[in-house]
Amino acid sequence: MLGSTLRGVMGVLALACAASALAGHPPMPFESPWQHLGVATCAGSNCHGSQRPFDDSPVMQNEYFTWERNDAHSNAFKLLQGADGKRIADNLGIKDATKAEECLVCHTDYVAPAQRGRRYAMSEGVACEACHGGAQDWLGPHVSGNSHQQNLDAGLYPLEDPVARTRLCLQCHLGTGDKPIDHRIMGAGHPPLEFEVGAFTLYQPEHFRVDADYLERKPAHVSGARLWAIGQIVAAQLYLEELRSPRFKDHGLFPELVFFDCNACHHPMRPPRWSTGTGGALDAGEPRLMDAYLVMSGAVLTVLTPDASGRWQDGLRGLQQASRESVGKIQERAAALSGLAEQSLQQVGSQMIDKAQTIALMQQVARLGAGPRAADYTSAKQIYYAIDSLLADLKRQHGVGKDALNAEMDLLFTAFDPSRPFDPAALRKTLQQISQRVTTL
Ligand code: HEC
Ligand code: HEC
Ligand code: HEC
Ligand code: HEC
Structure with missing residues (x-):
């Protein structure tokens, strides 16, 4: 019973965008048409794959290692391969949870085949673009002087906005029509989902700094x-x-x-x-x-x-x-x-x-x-x-x-x-x- 947005046809995607826009919400990263390019694209050592935070850069630049080493989201796909994932899948009669859409929607950056770029890999779990949006059109421009608004227009998801952020997190942390979870999956042993955006933002290992420069770029930020x-x-x-x-x-x-x-x-x-x-x-x-x-x-x-x-x-x-x-x-x-x-x-x-x-x-x-x-x-x-x-x-x-x-x-x-x-x-x-x-x- 997945939402039509995941069915992948471009026309359907365009409609989904229109529907989200009509409801007053920006399209979710998994709804919008831009390709997701994969973590490797973000993780260059001069990009977000530095071993240490940069002092003289507007962003920390070690975001990849923070995510990879400390953030539960990089482990989300591996959970499906582990003993608990296998047990839940067995109880549901699912042969392999790593291939089952009903698990992948929340445990990976799950997008339609047309949105999967060359280096996209589901095994990366809940990767950067699951939250930040498909980078196809903003990857180059976001490091060459684009304004934040221009990045947003090119598909960056407005995570600084508290409504947009909460709605996105809850897709997976509550479950929705697009990412459904039901009592059958719970009955098979899935943990109950609980969430609070303030606390969970604090619990997620810090990979961004809200300083003067940040607030100038993203005045909509709320904490x-x-x-x-x-x-x-x-x-x-x-x-x-x-x-x-x-x-x-x-x-x-x-x-x-x-x-x-x-x-x-x-x-x-x-x-x-x-x-x-x-x-x-x-x-x-x-x-x-x-x-x-x-x-x-x-x-x-x-x-x-x-x-x-x-x-x-x-x-x-x-x-x-x-x-x-x-x-x-x-x-x-x-x-x-x-x-x-x-x-x-x-x-x-x-x-x-x-x-x-x-x-x-x-x-x-x-x-x-x-x-x-x-x-x-x-x-x-x-x-x-x-x-x-x-x-x-x-x-x-x-x-x-x-x-x-x-x-x-x-x-x-x-x-x-x-x-x-x-x-x-x-x-x-x-x-x-x-x-x-x-x-x-
Ligand atoms: C609606 C989104 C959603 C769906 C669908 C979903 N999961 Fe999860 N799953 C989560 C979230 C979120 C967590 C982390 C819960 C927490 O720690 O707050 C989680 C945790 C888990 C865990 C960790 C268990 C533990 O006790 O720590 C396993 C294993 C798991 N899921 C397997 C599965 C399998 C297998 C499926 C498919 C049958 C599935 N999940 C479907 C969102 C989902
Ligand atoms: C679970 C969601 C999530 C994932 C996964 C995620 N981020 Fe973020 N990220 C956020 C949130 C929330 C913020 C703070 C709001 C904002 O500024 O967009 C943020 C902020 C950032 C910032 C700071 C932006 C600024 O303007 O100062 C960078 C850079 C960043 N993330 C890079 C990454 C990279 C690279 C990855 C993958 C290795 C990643 N993020 C994975 C949620 C996520
Ligand atoms: C695409 C689905 C997805 C999205 C979107 C998502 N998460 Fe998650 N999140 C998960 C899954 C799955 C887990 C469990 C991973 C694990 O335990 O290894 C998780 C785990 C977490 C955890 C660790 C919980 C624990 O019990 O240890 C935190 C904190 C968290 N998420 C915060 C957020 C925040 C904040 C956002 C929004 C900015 C967000 N998540 C968006 C799927 C998602
Ligand atoms: C209206 C009552 C009701 C609610 C609410 C409910 N359940 Fe259940 N649950 C049941 C019944 C009935 C069964 C089947 C028990 C059996 O097989 O004998 C069951 C079975 C289960 C099982 C299988 C193991 C067991 O104890 O039998 C789990 C795990 C489970 N539920 C978790 C949950 C979670 C998590 C939630 C909340 C998201 C939830 N349930 C909400 C009634 C409920």
Whole structure:
């Protein structure tokens, strides 16, 4: 069920570009018509394959080695060859995961044959052009005086833009119609996908420097609390879009379970653990939609656009309760929430966020987890990412000492250690402490 964009005919590609442009989004690297030339093309020692960062260059120039040695993305194809990849493939009746489109779409820079340049190789995994866009037309010009806008016009993907970046990462880190993942693949042993653009940008080994020169070239760049806040709403939007697509609905007796909260169904039954995971929207025994991005967006709106917050909470409640009625009703409610998300994104995107607001955001998410949401593992994990991102911003931008809340962060981190049972009560206690201490930062 891959999107038509991957089917490779140029006419279809042109249409896909038009569709993306109409929706107001630049075409994704895998959608646009330019050829992908392969990592070897980027990795020359005078280009991005220097052993050490250059001091006197606008970019680091050792990006290739950072990616190759430290970045998980260079390992993405190898995962398909390893024991876990083989086991998942076996369980699905796939003979060879390294040849299966349903794995390759996310584990490589997967483009249509017409877009594969001479040195393109799928075995490189999630390579430079999977994020930066096919270099066919910008390769030469980007080192000979092109402006950033000219590079963008030639197919460079605008990763500095927080909306464009989040939408791209989530293609693989959430799954979409173009890069689908479903409960069948999860059931075969694939790890659940979780993502937060601020934290994951920090976790990706640093291969770019945001300095004065960078900001002059790329004024649209956003980081810290703003990146987190915008990223949550974009993730909520993409989830709602997918919820409205045939992926969710066309499934016989049950809708596609990957849209529901894994832990609503999968958790030990002893000791009994249910405690109003949706804050009362649903009763015990009702499976809940995976609403972590929607809940986090609610926290963003409560602090930054309080006028929209009540409507959002009502909409979210309505969405959860629609699962008592029908798939059609869920999709109807998702459409209404999508409209609200778009308005909120405009408002939140145009705001700066100061230190007091960053603290208020952190307190808001910590409070959520200090209440019933601690029992909802998926939201609790998002709360962890939120606090990690926001705290990093307070330390980098707002003069908060580098050791502040480190002990609490360690406790939070161990709460998600997969080798121990998940303990909502302990988590709640730590989040209570954080919500109190954060106001003293
Ligand atoms: C929607 C995109 C997507 C699809 C489709 C997908 N994967 Fe993944 N896969 C990911 C991401 C993202 C991760 C990393 C998760 C993380 O660490 O956050 C991952 C992780 C893995 C891992 C590491 C497992 C572990 O426990 O660390 C294996 C193995 C794997 N995938 C195999 C497969 C196979 C085999 C298929 C095809 C049947 C497949 N994947 C399809 C996105 C995808
Ligand atoms: C998973 C996505 C991803 C992959 C893979 C990736 N990058 Fe990046 N790269 C980014 C993001 C995000 C940024 C920061 C936003 C921006 O400036 O475009 C960035 C920034 C850069 C910059 C800095 C640009 C500037 O204006 O200062 C360079 C150079 C770069 N990447 C080169 C590479 C090279 C070379 C590779 C492959 C070896 C690569 N990247 C792989 C996501 C990626
Ligand atoms: C084409 C698919 C694809 C895209 C686009 C993509 N990723 Fe990934 N990402 C993966 C896969 C697959 C893995 C797992 C690789 C592994 O574990 O070796 C991964 C792993 C990661 C990890 C390591 C996670 C962990 O648990 O160790 C981080 C961090 C990450 N990605 C960040 C990003 C960010 C930020 C973006 C957007 C700028 C992005 N990714 C875009 C496919 C993708
Ligand atoms: C509505 C309930 C429900 C939701 C939500 C759900 N699952 Fe499942 N899952 C099931 C059922 C039912 C089975 C089949 C169990 C069996 O074979 O007896 C299953 C099987 C599995 C299996 C196979 C191993 C096992 O425990 O039987 C895995 C792994 C799995 N699911 C992971 C996930 C992940 C990851 C998510 C979230 C993305 C998820 N599930 C969401 C109900 C659910």
